[in-house]
Amino acid sequence: MAELASYEQIDDRDDDRPLQQFLSFELGKESYAVEILSVEEIKSDETLTRLPRTPPWVKGVLNLRGTIVPVIDLRERFDIEAPAAVRAEVIIILIVKAGDQQRRVGAIVDDVTDVLPLGEDEIEAAPDLGSAISTEFIRGIATLEDSVVLLLDVDRLFSPDELSKMADVESNADEDDGEEN
Amino acid sequence: MSFDLARFHAAFFAESAEQLDAMEAELVRWNPDEPSREAINTIFRAAHSVKGGSATFGFADVAGLTHLLETLLHEVRSDRRALAGTLVDLLLQSVDCLRDLLSGHQQGGDPDLARLAHLTGELEKLAGTGPEPAAVAAETPAAIRQRRWRIAFRPSLAMMQRGNDPFRFLRELCELGTASVETHLGRLPELADLDPESCFLDWTVNLATEAGEAEIREIFEWVEQDCELEIEDADAQARKPAVAAAIEQDPAGLATSSIRVDVDKIDQLINRVGELVVTESRLRQLLAEAEESEFSPRRQALEALSTNIRDLQESALQMRMIPLSFAFHRLPRLIRDLAAELGKEVTLEISGEQTELDKGLLETITDPLIHLVRNAVDHGIESPERRLAAGKPARARVSVSSYYRGGVVVIEVRDDGRGLDPVRLLERARETGEVGPEDSLPEADALNLIFSPGFSTAEAVTDISGRGVGLDVVRRNIQRLGGRVAIDSEVGTGTCFSIEVPMTLSIIDGQLVRIGDGLFVIPVLSIIESVQPDPANVETVAGGRTLYRFRGGVVPLLDLRETWDLGTARELEESMIVIVERGRQYFGLCIDELLDHQSVVIKSLEENFRRVSGLAGATVLGDGSVALVLDVGSLGGMLGDRRQRQRQPAAAAD
Numbered sequence: 149m150a151e152l153a154s155y156e157q158i159d160d161r162d163d164d165r166p167l168q169q170f171l172s173f174e175l176g177k178e179s180y181a182v183e184i185l186s187v188e189e190i191k192s193d194e195t196l197t198r199l200p201r202t203p204p205w206v207k208g209v210l211n212l213r214g215t216i217v218p219v220i221d222l223r224e225r226f227d228i229e230a231p232a233a234v235r236a237e238v239i240i241i242l243i244v245k246a247g248d249q250q251r252r253v254g255a256i257v258d259d260v261t262d263v264l265p266l267g268e269d270e271i272e273a274a275p276d277l278g279s280a281i282s283t284e285f286i287r288g289i290a291t292l293e294d295s296v297v298l299l300l301d302v303d304r305l306f307s308p309d310e311l312s313k314m315a316d317v318e319s320n321a322d323e324d325d326g327e328e329n
Numbered sequence: 330m331s332f333d334l335a336r337f338h339a340a341f342f343a344e345s346a347e348q349l350d351a352m353e354a355e356l357v358r359w360n361p362d363e364p365s366r367e368a369i370n371t372i373f374r375a376a377h378s379v380k381g382g383s384a385t386f387g388f389a390d391v392a393g394l395t396h397l398l399e400t401l402l403h404e405v406r407s408d409r410r411a412l413a414g415t416l417v418d419l420l421l422q423s424v425d426c427l428r429d430l431l432s433g434h435q436q437g438g439d440p441d442l443a444r445l446a447h448l449t450g451e452l453e454k455l456a457g458t459g460p461e462p463a464a465v466a467a468e469t470p471a472a473i474r475q476r477r478w479r480i481a482f483r484p485s486l487a488m489m490q491r492g493n494d495p496f497r498f499l500r501e502l503c504e505l506g507t508a509s510v511e512t513h514l515g516r517l518p519e520l521a522d523l524d525p526e527s528c529f530l531d532w533t534v535n536l537a538t539e540a541g542e543a544e545i546r547e548i549f550e551w552v553e554q555d556c557e558l559e560i561e562d563a564d565a566q567a568r569k570p571a572v573a574a575a576i577e578q579d580p581a582g583l584a585t586s587s588i589r590v591d592v593d594k595i596d597q598l599i600n601r602v603g604e605l606v607v608t609e610s611r612l613r614q615l616l617a618e619a620e621e622s623e624f625s626p627r628r629q630a631l632e633a634l635s636t637n638i639r640d641l642q643e644s645a646l647q648m649r650m651i652p653l654s655f656a657f658h659r660l661p662r663l664i665r666d667l668a669a670e671l672g673k674e675v676t677l678e679i680s681g682e683q684t685e686l687d688k689g690l691l692e693t694i695t696d697p698l699i700h701l702v703r704n705a706v707d708h709g710i711e712s713p714e715r716r717l718a719a720g721k722p723a724r725a726r727v728s729v730s731s732y733y734r735g736g737v738v739v740i741e742v743r744d745d746g747r748g749l750d751p752v753r754l755l756e757r758a759r760e761t762g763e764v765g766p767e768d769s770l771p772e773a774d775a776l777n778l779i780f781s782p783g784f785s786t787a788e789a790v791t792d793i794s795g796r797g798v799g800l801d802v803v804r805r806n807i808q809r810l811g812g813r814v815a816i817d818s819e820v821g822t823g824t825c826f827s828i829e830v831p832m833t834l835s836i837i838d839g840q841l842v843r844i845g846d847g848l849f850v851i852p853v854l855s856i857i858e859s860v861q862p863d864p865a866n867v868e869t870v871a872g873g874r875t876l877y878r879f880r881g882g883v884v885p886l887l888d889l890r891e892t893w894d895l896g897t898a899r900e901l902e903e904s905m906i907v908i909v910e911r912g913r914q915y916f917g918l919c920i921d922e923l924l925d926h927q928s929v930v931i932k933s934l935e936e937n938f939r940r941v942s943g944l945a946g947a948t949v950l951g952d953g954s955v956a957l958v959l960d961v962g963s964l965g966g967m968l969g970d971r972r973q974r975q976r977q978p979a980a981a982a983d
Contacts, residue, residue, distance in 0.1 A: 197955040198847060199934075199941055200893035209934070209947060211955050214600050214607075216947045218938040251937045311939050 167265040170290075172297055173240065173257040176228040179297045180257070181264060181290070186302050188241040188252060190260060194219075206314050212241060212252060219254035220306075220314070226281050231258060244306040253306045264297065266290050271299060337492040341382045342435045343589065346428070348375040350658060353424045357661045361413040369412065372420070373402045374550060379427065381551045385492055390445060391430050397452045398423055419451055421662075475506070475539050477563040482549070483531035484556040486516075490526050493552050499532060501548045506538025535563065592688060595648045602638070602645045603930045603949070609638050610951025646833060649689070653731050653740070654682035656695040660702055660729060667706045674713050674724040675706055681731035686738050687833040693810055694740070694830060697803040701742040701826050702727065704800070709746035709824050719821065721745065737812070738832055743825040749818040751775035776816050780804045808962070837931060839948070841924040841956065842907065845895025848956040849920075850929050850948055855961040857908040857915060859923060864902055875901065877917050879908055885968050888919040892967060893943075911965035918964070931958055943967065 170181035196208035196219055205224035209216045219239055223230065239254040274286035287299040304310070352375035355368045380395035398420065404410035426441070426448050433440035480502065484495045502508055516529045523529070536545070542560055549558050612631055621628050657679050668675040686694070705727050710716075713723035731740040751772045758764040758778045770778075782801040807814045812830030831837075839850035858879075866878040876883040886906065889895060899921065906917040929948040934941055945960035 195954050197947070197957065198895075199957070200889070200895075200943060201941055209938070209955050211949045211953055214604050214932070214949060215936060216932045216934055216938075216949075216955060218934075253937060308939070314939070 167267055170264045170266055170297075170299060171240070171260065172262045172264055173238075173260045174231075175223045175226065175258055176231050178228060179261070179295050180222075180300055181297050182240070182242065182300050182302050183287075184263060186243050186245075188243050191239045191241060191254070192237070194239055194254075202314055207256060210239070210254060212254075215252065217241065217252045217254050218311075218314075219256060221256040223256070223258065242302050242306070245303050246308050251306065251311075253302075253311075255302075264290065264292075266299075274298070338386065338435075340491065340589065341386060342431060345379045345382060345431055348379050349424050349427055349431075351375055353421065353662055354658060356417055356421050356424070357665050359412065359417060361411065361417075364412065369402070369406055373399070373406050376402055378551050382492070388430070388434050390440075391427060391434070394423060394427060394430070394445065394449060394452075397449065397456060401452065401456055416455065419448065419455065422448055423452070475537055476541075478534075478536045478538065478542070478545060479559075479561040479563045480534040480536060480545060481531070481559040481561075482534065482556060483558070484528045484552070486527040486529065488528045488552060488555050491555060493555065495528055495530070495532075498548055498552070499534065502534050502536055502545070505540045505545065505548075506536055508534050508536040508538075510534050590648075592649070595645070599645045599649070602642045605638050606642060606930070607949050607951060607953065609635055611953070614951055646836065649687050649833070650685040651688050651691055652682060653684045653686060653691065653738075656691055656698055657682045657729060659695075659699065663699065663702060664706060664727065667703065671707065672712065673706065673710055675710060676724055676726050678726060678728040679730070680728070684731040684733060684738055685832070686830070690810055690830055690833070693806060694812075694828065697806050697814075697828070698729075698740060698742070700800075700803050701828075702729065705742055705744040705746065705824070705826075709744040709748075711747050715747075733832070734829075737829045740828045740830075741825055742827075743823060745823040748820040748823055749776055749779065749816070750820050754778045776818055779816065780814075836928055837958070838926075839929040839958065840907075840926050841950075842920045843922040843924060844918075844920045845890040845893075845897070847895050848924070848950070848954075849889075850956050850958040851907060851909065851918070852945070852958070852961065853926065855909045855911070857910050859905055859907045862901055862904065862906050867901055877906060879915065879917070882915075884908060884915045884917050886917040886919055887964060887968060889964075890919065890921075909961045909964075911961050914965060916965055916968060918959075929956075929958065 169184040171184045171187050172179055172181035174180070191210075194210045196210055198208040199206060199218070205221045207219045207221050209218050211217075237256055237258065238260055239256055240260065242253050242255055244251045244253050270290050271288040272291070274283050274288055276283055281298070285301055285305045287301040290297045290299060352372050355371050359368060376395050376398040380392055380399055383389075383391035383395065401410065401416065405412045405416075410416070422444075426444055430440045430445065482495070482498065484493075488495060499510060503510075511533045513531045513533070514529075516531065517523075518529065538545075542562070545560055546553075546558075549556065609631075613635075616628060616631060660679065661677055664675050664677045667673075710725040710727070711719070711721075716725065717723050726745050728743045729741070730743075731738060733739070751770075752775075755764065755770060755775045755778070758775075758781070759766055763778065763781050764770065780800050780803075782799065804814050807828055807830065810830050812828060814826060814828045816824065816826055818824040837850075838853040840853050840856060842849055842851055860879070862877065868876045868878065868883060870876060875886045875888075877886055886901075888904075890897070890899065901919065904919045904921060905923060907920055907923075908915055908917050931946040931948055933946050934944060942963045943960060944963075945958045947955050947957050950956050
């Protein structure tokens with residue numbers, strides 16, 4: 149595991165372009181990262197309450213200081229194979245913006261690995277991966293010395309539209325069946 | 330020092346809106362035959378304070394229009410012009426125009442400038458006709474003598490924070506005549522405690538002027554509630570007690586009797602209190618685990634804490650409750666305009682406007698309410714000719730009333746119009762295919778057809794109610810709040826819509842239950858009974874559905890362990906059945922265990938996720954874990970259109 153980037157490293161850079169910091173984590177054998185500004189906190193060992201009528205990758209809800217936050221297993225969401233050895237599962241609480249609104253969504257990942265400072269020039273456009281992850285959820289990719297990191301766009305990944313697909317998997321038929329007569 | 334002007338802007342917009350509401354209310358209520366001095370003063374003050382604020386913030390259009398209004402109203406106030414006819418209409422139009430302009434400034438909308446120009450022209454024309462000279466002549470002699478006044482002006486500490494400059498009033502006083510000003514430093518604190526935004530100074534002004542007390546008072550009109558003001562006639566000390574008494578009657582305390590608080594702050598407080606309740610339950614649990622005696626000092630301290638927390642919770646929730654008058658105050662104007670437009674004569678009766686409701690609920694309910702009132706005037710009430718022909722008084726009555734019933738607030742909109750004809754409704758429903766050509770419906774059900782989407786009985790869609798937003802939307806919005814709307818009508822005598830909504834959305838009386846491996850809360854209001862099932866009463870019908878005999882009928886059973894896959898399904902005999910009510914239907918929920926009965930704070934799932942059908946939300950239990958709150962209404966929907974449903978009403982009708 150790489151050491152956490154320090155501020156000295158940032159200052160060492162000779163161009164003035166601003167750096168963005170990303171929090172990287174693993175899903176199976178793959179590396180992903182999210183912008184650090186959208187991370188509220190990292191939790192582990194939380195008791196989850198299962199939600200009915202949601203896809204299997206919605207693991208339930210947890211109590212975050214009095215508000216109810218949904219928790220989504222990113223590995224299952226992207227249909228990524230589990231790693232051979234069992235690793236620590238952690239929940240990253242993400243701040244997801246949609247217009248003026250902010251939501252909190254928990255994402256279960258295999259292990260948080262690093263904080264990466266990246267300049268815009270180090271981020272390349274996402275190629276079509278043809279996998280379960282649609283390119284619209286990917287902000288770009290960054291190539292490090294030994295690996296490739298996929299940068300996720302959390303605002304799109306957990307947009308209200310996407311979240312609305314995560315409930316009522318059985319049917320919507322009874323949604324408005326509130327007639328009383 | 331940099332000033333956050335936006336903060337003052339918000340206060341100005343909110344206050345102006347209130348002033349305009351007050352002005353409108355007085356104008357609508359105004360009866361030229363019984364002029365009320367108080368009403369004129371309210372209207373004048375409204376125009377005056379909007380003018381003052383808008384001039385301060387540089388909204389020249391608003392200030393210009395209000396200045397004109399003020400000029401006209403000043404003449405009304407000094408009995409030189411009658412408040413009647415065209416002037417009332419123009420003033421009402423000005424209220425609309427000002428609202429439009431203000432919302433333009435606030436939200437960057439596009440105000441209707443043509444209307445402003447037209448209105449300004451009309452008002453100027455009216456003002457140009459000038460006051461009647463006789464009245465002016467009558468007033469002049471009284472004001473000609475110079476008098477000496479002693480004015481003590483003591484602003485509240487917060488005056489400057491509300492955007493008022495105390496010096497402005499002093500300057501205006503000086504303009505009235507010859508003045509000397511004494512400054513008092515009595516309230517000035519130590520430098521370290523000095524808040525630069527507070528006004529610690531107060532003044533006494535000795536003024537020699539031709540102006541009367543009313544004119545002096547007028548300078549302070551805008552801040553009357555925000556300062557202590559004493560005006561004495563220095564020539565006639567004898568008058569002093571009377572003036573002092575008058576000031577006591579209009580206590581300076583009024584300024585502090587209410588404050589404006591951001592709703593977010595109240596919600597934060599409510600959330601914190603919610604957390605406190607959770608911590609308290611946790612403590613209770615720990616003490617119970619430690620087998621602490623009932624009478625131990627720790628237990629007693631906890632009891633004292635609990636009492637205080639409950640009180641605190643109630644007070645905090647109370648802060649979000651506001652009286653229905655906030656929704657009702659729009660109605661008189663609405664009725665006045667609608668009746669005029671449709672050529673109908675309508676009297677509006679309002680009662681129960683002091684009934685309180687959660688702010689969020691009140692906001693959501695206002696539109697449906699207005700829709701129902703519109704409907705009553707537009708569709709319910711006949712034209713005066715038709716009413717006379719039917720032997721009714723030409724002037725129709727619409728009454729809006731509200732009251733508490735149990736834990737719910739009921740709002741009724743009643744008219745004495747033509748009523749709804751169930752036969753015609755049924756015909757109409759057959760035409761649209763809503764009801765099969767052969768089906769018949771009981772009268773009450775036929776009336777409910779009016780809530781079907783796209784259903785209208787008005788011969789012609791009018792400009793007022795026929796805008797495609799039907800009663801189906803009204804009903805859906807109210808149901809979304811956990812409420813319901815019912816209709817009652819009799820041909821020829823009138824229609825009554827009644828809305829029922831819970832007082833608050835956030836707290837319910839809940840029954841905690843275990844279903845499979847999950848904890849759930851069932852709202853106690855919807856529980857009829859909990860029963861230990863007797864195998865003899867269980868009936869399995871074709872299709873694998875299970876029914877249960879209950880009070881002489883049968884109710885369908887919903888086993889969420891199966892439907893929601895909550896761990897292993899158990900035999901019915903090992904379960905308990907909670908019979909719940911949904912509208913007029915009963916059904917049974919199979920559960921594993923009845924647990925505590927407690928008040929729960931409902932948290933929304935939508936805030937961070939989305940609505941999940943079958944659930945009203947979630948709540949945080951004493952140990953910090955989350956339990957889901959069942960929504961009996963949408964759970965009933967899961968029974969679906971299976972055939973058992975048809976047997977259901979017979980069972981529930983008992």
